[in-house]
Amino acid sequence: MLSIGSEAISFSLKDQNDSVVSLESLKGKNVLLSFHPLAFTPVCEEQMKSLEKNFDTFRSLNTVCLGISVDSVYCKKAWADIIGIKNISLLCDFWPHGGLAQQYGVFLGDFGFSGRVNILLDESHKVIFKKIYPIKEVPDINEIIDFLKSRK
Template sequence: MPLEIGATAPEFTLKDQNNQEVSLSDFKGKKNVLLVFYPFAFTGVCEGEMCGIRDNIAAYQNDDTAVLTVSVDSPFAHKVWAEREGFEFPLLSDLWPHGEVAQAYGVFNDEKGMANRGTFVIDKEGVVRFSEMNMPGDARDQQGWQKALKGLSA
C-alpha cells in the first residue's frame, strides 16, 4: 500500500540522469514536490506519462513546485531517455539498493522488481498531501495531480 495522506514523506537521496545527487530535503521549506514513480524507461505507458509531464511542465514545475520522477533504471539509461525525449526534470535512479525508495513509499512491486505507478504530492514541510498507486500498464490521470498541486497553493 502506498503512503497515506498525512504521512511524513521518507527522505531519500538518488542520482539523476546527469549523475548528480538529488535529495527530497533539497526542497523542504522551499517547494512542494510532485514525486512520480514509474516502472521502466523506454516503455509505452511510462513514456506517455513522462511526455505528459514534459508537455505540461508549467503545471507541475514552477516557483512553488518541483517534479521528481523515480524508477529502478540506471542513471545511464535515464540520460539516454532524457536526451531522446527532451526531459529536463530529474529522472532519479532507485537502482541500488534495488527499489529502496519505492519500498519506503509502498509502491515497490516485489514480484517484478520494479516500482508500480505511485504518485505523491509532498508539501513544503514534507507531508504527503496526495497519494495514489496504479499497477503497471494502468496509466494515471494527471488531472488529479494538477488538482492536488493547486490545492496546496490556494
C-alpha cells in the same frame, strides 16, 4: 504505502545527469514523486512526458516533479535524451535495487520494479495526495494539477 499526513521518507538519489537530488534540498516546495516501472516503455514515456509538458504549470504551483524508477543513470540519460526530457529530474532507484520504492511501499517484488504511483508532498514534505494506477494506465496529470490549484 505512507498514509495522508505522514512525513515523507528522506532520500538522495542520482538523476539522469548524474547529479544528486535530495528531498532535503527541496524544502519549501511541493514535491511530486512519480514512480514508474521502467524506462523505455510506452506508458512510462507518456507519464514522464506529461510531467515535462506541464513543467511551467508545476513551477507556478511551487511544485517539483521527480520521475523515479529502478533504472540506472546511464539508462535514464539515454531515455531522457530520446524522449525529450530536459526539465524534469528522472531519479535512479537503482541500488539498492528499488530501495526508495521499497521504503515508500510501492515496490512490486514479484516484478522487480515499482508500481505506477503518484505521491504528492506539501512544502513541509508531508503526504497530501497518493494514488496507485494500473501498470498499463497513464496517470491523469490534471488530477494532480487540479488538486494543487484547489489548495491555493
